[in-house]
Amino acid sequence: MAVLNNKKSKVSDEVPTSSMADIAFLLLIFFLVTTVFPKDSGLAIVLPEEAEEVEVSQKNILHIIVNPNGIVTLRRGESQQEQQVRPSDMEGIWRQEIASNPNLIAAVKTHPDAAYRFMIDVLDALQTAGAERISLQLLEG
Amino acid sequence: MAIKQGGFERKSKTSDEIPSSSLADIAFLLLIFFMVTTVFRTDRDRPIEWPQAEATEKIDEKKKNILNIWVERDGSVWMNDRPYAMNDLAPTVAPLYASSDRHLVISVRSDREVPYRFIDQIQEQLVAAGVVRVVFATELERSMTRERR
Numbered sequence: 001m002a003v004l005n006n007k008k009s010k011v012s013d014e015v016p017t018s019s020m021a022d023i024a025f026l027l028l029i030f031f032l033v034t035t036v037f038p039k040d041s042g043l044a045i046v047l048p049e050e051a052e053e054v055e056v057s058q059k060n061i062l063h064i065i066v067n068p069n070g071i072v073t074l075r076r077g078e079s080q081q082e083q084q085v086r087p088s089d090m091e092g093i094w095r096q097e098i099a100s101n102p103n104l105i106a107a108v109k110t111h112p113d114a115a116y117r118f119m120i121d122v123l124d125a126l127q128t129a130g131a132e133r134i135s136l137q138l139l140e141g
Numbered sequence: 142m143a144i145k146q147g148g149f150e151r152k153s154k155t156s157d158e159i160p161s162s163s164l165a166d167i168a169f170l171l172l173i174f175f176m177v178t179t180v181f182r183t184d185r186d187r188p189i190e191w192p193q194a195e196a197t198e199k200i201d202e203k204k205k206n207i208l209n210i211w212v213e214r215d216g217s218v219w220m221n222d223r224p225y226a227m228n229d230l231a232p233t234v235a236p237l238y239a240s241s242d243r244h245l246v247i248s249v250r251s252d253r254e255v256p257y258r259f260i261d262q263i264q265e266q267l268v269a270a271g272v273v274r275v276v277f278a279t280e281l282e283r284s285m286t287r288e289r290r
Binding site: 034 | 176254259
């Protein structure tokens with residue numbers, strides 16, 4: 001054995017990095033596939049506390065009755081006069097009503113058989129018009 | 142002078158390979174982005190058709206403080222991948238609300254065709270549980286879709 005400085009091992013003394021990109025891409029694809037961007041949006045309301053009942057003067061109430069066919073019946077306070085409107089017309093109506101009476105409360109009474117989306121249409125119109133005092137009830141009788 | 146490469150001289154010194162040394166960096170950057178933004182779902186989506194509303198806005202609360210209550214078209218109620226009877230909602234939600242330090246927001250995710258009586262019952266249950274912040278989950282409706290209807 002004449003050669004002294006003979007390398008004994010052919011194994012490289014560096015960390016193998018050639019597969020790093022593969023590993024990274026594998027993880028990348030995993031996260032790409034599993035990522036679900038949260039879809040949390042909707043119409044926010046604040047429910048009343050339990051047993052919190054406030055007497056409201058009839059003249060400050062706008063009764064909004066949502067019928068099963070989606071047509072909205074309007075009744076102002078004590079008057080028995082009724083008006084039939086479409087949910088999309090509610091936005092303009094509310095803007096007019098609130099301008100003449102700033103204390104007005106929207107009492108949305110929905111028929112038990114009316115589809116949820118009709119109530120949402122009305123609530124949407126009211127919130128778009130900036131209504132803050134909204135009462136959601138089930139139509140009785 | 143010896144003739145190299147059949148007499149043709151290489152004119153450009155640029156490499157003819159796609160530079161791949163930064164590939165791993167790019168991959169890791171994207172990887173870290175997705176790792177940070179990923180939110181693993183707490184519950185599975187129920188098959189519902191979303192109602193649409195123009196006034197839709199994002200819920201301003203942390204993900205862990207949002208509890209989804211699903212109402213399917215037949216009126217069945219689901220919470221955290223389990224069906225619930227209507228009367229069991231209040232006793233289930235009340236302790237969750239207390240443990241969240243009154244920060245819990247209920248997201249009512251209901252099918253658009255559900256009769257309103259079910260929604261009213263849910264509201265009653267939530268009032269009984271003491272919850273005040275409720276969101277009716279909707280899809281953002283653009284004015285274009287409204288006109289088409």
